[in-house]
Amino acid sequence: MNLKQLSEMLGLSQTTVSRALNGYPEVNEATRERVLRAVQETGYRPNKAAQRLATGKAGSIGLVMPTAPGHYSDVHFGEFLTGLGEEAVRHDFHFVIMPADPDDEVGALRRLAISGNVDALFVAYMRGHDPRLPLLKSLSIPFLVHGRSFGTEPDYPYLDIDNEGAFYDATRLLLQLGHTRFCLLNGPEHLDFAIRRRKGVVSALAERGLTLPDDCTSHMSMTDEHGQFAMERFLQLAEPPTAILCSSTVLALGAIRAVTQAGLKLGEDISLIAHDDVLPHLKPENFSVPLTTTRSSLRAAGVRIAERLIGTVKQDGPFPEQELWKTELIVRASTGAAPR
Template sequence: MNLKELAQHLNLSQTTVSRALNGYPEVRDATRKRVQEAAIAFNYTPNTRAKALATGRSMSIGTVIPTSNKHEMVNPIFGDFVTGASEAYVKAGYDMVLTLIEDGEEERLYRAIRAKGNVDGIMLHSPTMDDPRVGLLKELGLPFVVHGRASHLPPDYSWLDMNNKRAFQRATAFLLELGHRRIALINGLEQQDFAFRRRSGYVEALAQHGLTEDPALMTSSEMTELEGYRAAHRMLALPDPPTAFLCSSMLMAIGTRRAVADARLDLGRDVSVITHDDDLSYLKNGQDVPIFTATRSSMRDAGRRAATMLLQQIAEPGGQPMQYMMEAELIVGQSTGPAPRR
């Protein structure tokens, strides 16, 4: 069934049916409900090209990944975020366009996107402290939402972020309350804003307990299993090794667990580990009882919320920046325990 046939069946104009399906506010609720029910009953799907012509929109959302960050596409964190975002896009009739671009070519690409009009908005990932993409997209007038924040820029743009500083401050304080004093931080790349904030939370919690951070117990790298293993293996070989680790991702925590096992130590008894981002569809943190103690924040929910914010900006241009802060909850698992006696 096409739009014309659906309109004839409902004895409505094609314009009214189209507006009802696309959420225009001037359509009465009773009419909108009637149209939606008929569309479901007759398995009617709007023609994307026709919808784009009618609305003047491309009905696509852009996500641009520079080649230096291409590992993100196989990262389960990115996968969950994209899954959540896609749920919102599909519901609104949008497609997602994923583009891989050479480093240094992003400005050219964004200007070309604006000129061609082949996407209606942009989702920005992995912002740095003073990310130049924010200013560029504001200049181009493209609707965008940043997944994260850029701490060194004025906060006059739309973003969705997790309270990284508070999450890592709380996790560090939890380990300190268990008696740990040699706590290692295995962090992501600290030129990225989220990792900078996590380090700040860790350092602040140590300071509140009268402790100074030890550079030998702090590392910053890509969030992979191998990097987690290498960092933990090196630190456990120190003359005064850590009794606890705070990891920025599940993959790093898995690598840390491997290093702990290689050192013939018991997880949760000899060495404690806390991870972040354990609520992942394809990398579960155990079954009934979590393996790792974790600061948990749903990436799928973050993707869904950020996409909804971006779609609202596209539908209502010229509005105020939209900002949303998510909080992580501390989940106690089997990987933490009191500091061992030396």
């Protein structure tokens, strides 16, 4: 069933039917009702490709998903996508997801943009000096960045959380509790959030004249396995840490396993603060020792990003603005006074 058939069926022109459907005023109410009823009955749906071709709008936002045989799927990705979707469904938007080799993200992004398949782009997992940013800026299609890119002039639209502030605050809390030996379980080194979190820790320590040695920092993709492994190494240092900063509750899961297996007590022998993206399947309050966290909902960020991106597309407005969310520092049982 297409427009032509539908209009023939109704004895109207395609124009009139199209207008009736798209809410134009110059069509009789009775006629519109008749059209709407016919649509109900026949189950007619306009062909999106044709619509796209004619209007230039597709009702879709595009994103590339890095993927490869060895590539870890990221728990955080799904949660974020759910947030995006939650908002998108309200506007009848959909996503075009282009899987891409992690080495060719820029190319994939470029292809996606000029394929004419999407109205706007979204990118995440930002790195320092991210090469996708110059591309996006040159593309004249709305886009929004989740995170920022360290080392790039922040003149692009983004939504980020205050990673540096979060870890600065967390570190300060631990300092106030008397800790002096810190370790950082961080995400992959090149990622922007990892850079900033490290910065937060370092600057809080610096205020007390402390430093964060290289062997007290671990950069890795955020799985519990890696968390455990890194923590085991930390515990074997000549002067093992009493305070741990951790970039994800998933990492914390593994780290805590290592702590427990070493016969140490969380919140007594070792204090730990993790960043909590509010993953529904991994709640820090449910850990056997509830976790002190810096919290910011990933899903909420998704909702907000979709909201702004769709808004931009719909009213053809200017590109979205910049937004920086504060995190909450929530104290639970995994932090305590430094052992003496």
